[in-house]
Amino acid sequence: MTLFRLFYEFFFIGLVSFGGGLATVPFLRELSARTEWFTLAELADMIAVAEATPGAIGVNMASYAGFRVYGPPGVAAATLGIVAPSIIVILVIARALTKFRENRFVSGAFWGLRPASCAMICSVGLGLIREALLTPSLDIKAAALLALLIPAALKTKLHPLALIVFAAAAGVVFKM
C-alpha cells in the first residue's frame, strides 16, 4: 500500500511540475507537510544528496525520498512514479510536440509558469533558511557560513558539489 502511494504521489509530481533542477522542491515540501515521510530538514538533505550524485536532480530527489520511506523497493516505486508521466505524455503527443512549443497559448502559459516556479522556490528557500539558521535561536556559525556561501554561489563558477563538500567540512570542523 505504501509502495503504491509512493508511486502515485511521485507520478502526480511528475505530472504537474515543470522545469529543471529544483522545480519539484515546492511539491516535495507539500508532501513533507502532508505525510510523515520526511521533515523539512530531511528535505534539505535530500536536495544535497541529489545535487551531489550524478543524474537528473528531480529524479534523484524522488529516489532518495523513496528510500527513506520504504528502502530499495521504495526507490523503484518513487523513481518509476516520477518518470512515468514524462514517458506517457511524450509518447502520446510526440508527433505534435515540436509545433506545440510554438503555440502561443503554450508559450504564454510558460511566461506565467516561470515566475510562479521562482516564487515557490523562494518560499521553500525561506523555510529552509529558517530551519538551518534558527535552532531555535539564531545560530551564529550557520549564519556566518551562509554569508560566506551566498557570494561563492552567486559570483563564482564553483560547482554545487564543491560548496556542499566545503560546507560539510566546515560543519565538522566548527561542530555546527
Added chain:
Amino acid sequence: MPEIILLTLVFARVGVMTFGGGYAMLPLLSRELVEKRAWLTESEFTDMIAVGQCTPGVIAVNMATYAGYKCAGAWGGVAATLGLVFPSAVIITVVAALLSGFAEYPAVKHAFAGVRVAVCALIIKTAVTLWRSSVGSLAAGAVFAVVFAAAVFTGLHPAVLVLGAGTFGAVFSVRRSVKK
C-alpha cells in the same frame, strides 16, 4: 533488438557521468547522439531540448524519452529513460543506506548541519537565476508577487499555483497579442 540495448547503455553512461541535471547533460548528449552515432540531426537535438522544457516532469527525463523515441520508437523512449535513471537510483540507494547507517555519529550530524546551509545558498542561486530569466516585466513581477504571497501565507497546493499561473499566462498573452 540490439539498438534498444545500445540506447539504454548510452543513456546510462550520460546519467552516471553528469552532475547537475538536464542542462549539464547537453554537451555529452550532443556528442553521443549527434556527433558519434548520428541518431539525431542538429535540428532534432534542438527539438529535444524544446520538448524537454515544455512537457511536464523532469527535463532530463523528457529529453531522454524524446530522443529514445526518435531513435527507436516507443520502446526506445522507455529504454532511454530507464537507462538514464537506473545508475542514479542504484547510487542513491547506496548513499542513502550509508547515510542512515551513520546518521547517529556526531561528525555526520555536524556535517549535515553545514550541508543544510549550503543547500540554502544553492536555493538562493537557483532563485536568482530563475528571477533573471523569467521576471522581465511588471506583469511577470506581479505573477511572482501573487504566487509568493500565496505560497508563504496560504496552504494552497503548489499544483494549484502552477495551474493558475499557467492559465493566467496563456490568457494574458493571447489578450495582449489581440490588442496589438
